[in-house]
Amino acid sequence: MSWKGLIHEYRDYLPVTGQTPQLTLHEGNTPLIRLDKISDQWGIDLYVKMEGTNPTGSFKDRGMVMAVAKAKEAGSSTVICASTGNTSAAAAAYAARAGMRSIIVIPEGKIAMGKLAQAVMYGAEIISIKGNFDRALKMVRSISETEPVTLVNSVNPYRLEGQKTAAFEICDALGGAPDILAIPVGNAGNISAYWKGFKEYNTAKNTGLPKMFGFEAEGAAAIVHNQVFEEPETIATAIRIGNPASWDLAVNAREESGGLIDEVSDSEILDAYRKLAATEGIFAEPASCASLAGLYKMLIRGLVPHRSRVVAVLTGNGLKDPSTAIDCHDITPVSLPDDEEEVCAYIRGVVRQ
Numbered sequence: 001m002s003w004k005g006l007i008h009e010y011r012d013y014l015p016v017t018g019q020t021p022q023l024t025l026h027e028g029n030t031p032l033i034r035l036d037k038i039s040d041q042w043g044i045d046l047y048v049k050m051e052g053t054n055p056t057g058s059f060k061d062r063g064m065v066m067a068v069a070k071a072k073e074a075g076s077s078t079v080i081c082a083s084t085g086n087t088s089a090a091a092a093a094y095a096a097r098a099g100m101r102s103i104i105v106i107p108e109g110k111i112a113m114g115k116l117a118q119a120v121m122y123g124a125e126i127i128s129i130k131g132n133f134d135r136a137l138k139m140v141r142s143i144s145e146t147e148p149v150t151l152v153n154s155v156n157p158y159r160l161e162g163q164k165t166a167a168f169e170i171c172d173a174l175g176g177a178p179d180i181l182a183i184p185v186g187n188a189g190n191i192s193a194y195w196k197g198f199k200e201y202n203t204a205k206n207t208g209l210p211k212m213f214g215f216e217a218e219g220a221a222a223i224v225h226n227q228v229f230e231e232p233e234t235i236a237t238a239i240r241i242g243n244p245a246s247w248d249l250a251v252n253a254r255e256e257s258g259g260l261i262d263e264v265s266d267s268e269i270l271d272a273y274r275k276l277a278a279t280e281g282i283f284a285e286p287a288s289c290a291s292l293a294g295l296y297k298m299l300i301r302g303l304v305p306h307r308s309r310v311v312a313v314l315t316g317n318g319l320k321d322p323s324t325a326i327d328c329h330d331i332t333p334v335s336l337p338d339d340e341e342e343v344c345a346y347i348r349g350v351v352r353q
């Protein structure tokens with residue numbers, strides 16, 4: 001049977017009624033891939049949840065299909081969100097699919113090119129502000145209280161409902177929860193959604209519970225330092241957030257699961273980003289690689305027991321942010337004349353080295 005999307009597949013676990021539109025772009029059902037080489041190197045059993053294979057290239061599709069369907073069900077015609085890029089791409093796509101209007105507010109100059117291209121293509125009304133994500137979120141939260149628009153940031157509870165389904169898929173693929181779930185933390189909605197999902201599935205199917213390991217970027221590590229970062233900064237623009245909306249829920253996930261929330265530097269993120277692509281053939285966006293970078297850091301600290309079964313969530317596709325990929329490499333194409341002999345001589349030098 002072909003996959004019909006989250007609202008259809010998980011309706012028993014979601015706040016779906018007879019009136020909920022059967023909205024879908026066939027989101028969910030993403031691959032769980034074992035990292036064979038890195039597992040061997042690190043002495044653990046390591047998998048990645050490939051959320052970049054969702055229809056708009058990030059995990060946001062899971063939450064957005066629910067939030068937009070429920071907005072439509074309630075009779076709304078317009079959705080609004082603040083975003084570092086992925087939320088806005090998903091909101092714009094699902095709004096288009098549902099025949100609704102989308103308005104997005106983004107931090108100027110700090111959103112990856114692929115994400116902006118998506119918002120443009122899906123026909124969003126795009127507002128770029130000089131401030132950062134936290135400022136944009138504050139604005140849309142208050143605007144949505146007075147104007148006829150539905151807020152679809154993760155403070156909308158339907159977002160977490162949709163996003164929790166990734167935890168179900170992991171349990172189904174592995175036959176139970178992993179020992180550790182490693183995940184990037186930005187606005188802190190996703191770590192909260194996964195924890196909700198693991199708990200609900202454990203209640204329904206006795207699948208067990210993982211320790212939740214969340215990772216913020218060092219320049220935007222509000223939860224780690226227990227203080228708001230007024231000027232968050234990181235190369236991982238998706239998680240460039242200084243005052244996470246789901247702060248308390250994330251702390252709760254950490255406490256209840258016996259896990260941790262720590263931070264990773266930009267250079268640790270970029271090391272993981274390059275290693276993942278070059279050794280396993282998987283290209284995930286920089287923010288996604290905070291999960292892997294953080295896991296490695298905890299491994300070195302002795303906090304990941306030998307042979308643990310670990311899932312790292314790769315939240316978004318690498319193609320979202322081609323500039324970072326190109327900027328963080330020395331490799332540039334070799335320029336040769338249009339001459340087969342010269343090209344061949346060069347290649348011979350490479351393959352016979």
Ligand code: F0G
Nearest residue numbers: 083084086087186187188189190315316
């Ligand atoms: N990874 C990626 C690729 C993201 O886009 C985000 C958040 C996160 C991780 C963090 O997830 O916020 O639930 O803790 N992006 C939001 C956006 C903020 O606007 O697209 P979180």
